[in-house]
Amino acid sequence: MKKGVDIGGTFIKVFWEDGRREKHYIKDMSRDRSAFLERIREIAFEGNPESVGVAVAGFTSKDGLVYRSPNVPALDGVNLREVLEGLNVKVVNDVSAGAFGEWLYDHKNSKVLLFVAIGTGLGGGLVVEGKPFLGACGSSLELGHHTIKLDGEVCSCGRRGCWEAYCSSYGLERFYHKLTGEKLKDFDIVRRAEGGEDAALRAVEEFRKHLLIGLMNAVHILNPDRLVLGGGLVEAMKGFLGGLEEELRSMCETLPGLCFSISFSTCAEYCMARGALALTYLDDV
Ligand SMILES: [Zn+2]
Known part of the structure; x- marks a missing residue:
């Protein structure tokens, strides 16, 4: 039996081939790094799986080395393939894994699928002709860190004006804080917007x-036929994201604008673990 393992900052999630899920x-x-790595080993080996896909948040090379993981700093500089020695394992960035799961389980007819996941941060993943596109080193699709505003807001990466600096939990919280002077968590802002509070609605509109x-930048660069939006914050804000496809189309050049459809991910919090499982069916990742 195969399984996918998603290593995040708060939970390790497991998605088994037979649909079982664990958190x-x-x-x-x-x-405590050594205890943490030992726990990862235990979870990955548990149930004696024939192979394991591992999704990890952060800049991860094709040979399994996590260069930098802003959300799971204990993994900085760790080679997960070495940690999981003895196991048949594939290690990929979490949103790249999630994108492949979206393609394999829900959108197999897509030629170019772009997955954008928004929560604590913003990540992207691309699947071209049924294959994850990982770039030369494994770090493609860092869409969250493409600049949309020169000298803009500070991003978690330390740069300014990144897309993530606006479209993430902390981006939404900052919009709200600037409008009201009040510090409020992302889901509370969404709840207030649902309740009709003016400032919360304006913060959500800025996010949108x-x-x-x-x-639009991603469509112009990548020309996808399927755009899948997911992640905890997108899920919470779905009620405010209606009409997105038409609006985006009207902003794009005609040809790439004609090609894409937008979907919302349906696999909720197990997307990346499901994608990690999906990776185990590939020979050359
Ligand atoms: Zn950034």
């Missing part, structure tokens, strides 16, 4: 405007 809380543990700019 292991690891936040307290991730400060910036989302469209980044998507």
Whole structure:
């Protein structure tokens, strides 16, 4: 039996071939690196799987080395293939894995699928003709860190004006804070917007405007036929994202604008683990 494992900052999620799902809380543990890596080993080996796909948030090379993981700093500089020695394993960036899962399970007719996941951060993944596009080193589709505003807001990566600096949990929280002076968590802002609060609605509208700019850039660069939006924040804000496809089309050049359809991901919090499982069916990742 194969399985996918998604290593995040708070949970390790597991998605088995037979559909079983597991969630292991690891936040307290991730400060002690050796205990954390031992726990990853235990979870990956558990059930004696024939192969394991591993999705990890961060800049991850094709040979399994996590160069930098802003959300799981305990993995910085760790080679997960070495940690999981003895196991038949594939290691890929989490949103790249998620994108392949979207293609394999839900959109197999797509030639060029772009997956954009928005939560704590913003990540992208691309599948071209049924193959994940990982770039030369494994770090393609860092869409969250393409600049949409010169000298703009500070991003988690340390640069300014990145797409993620606007379209992420902290981006939304910053919009709201600038409007009201109040510090509020992302889901609370969405709840207030649902309740009709003016400032929350304006913050959500700012988020939406910036989302469209980044998507327009991505459509012009990549010419996808399927755009899938996912991640916890997109899921929470779905009620405010109606009409996105038509609006985006009107902003894009006619030819690439004609090609794409937008879908919302349906696999919720197990997207990346499901994508990691999907990777185990590929020979050359
Ligand atoms: Zn950035």
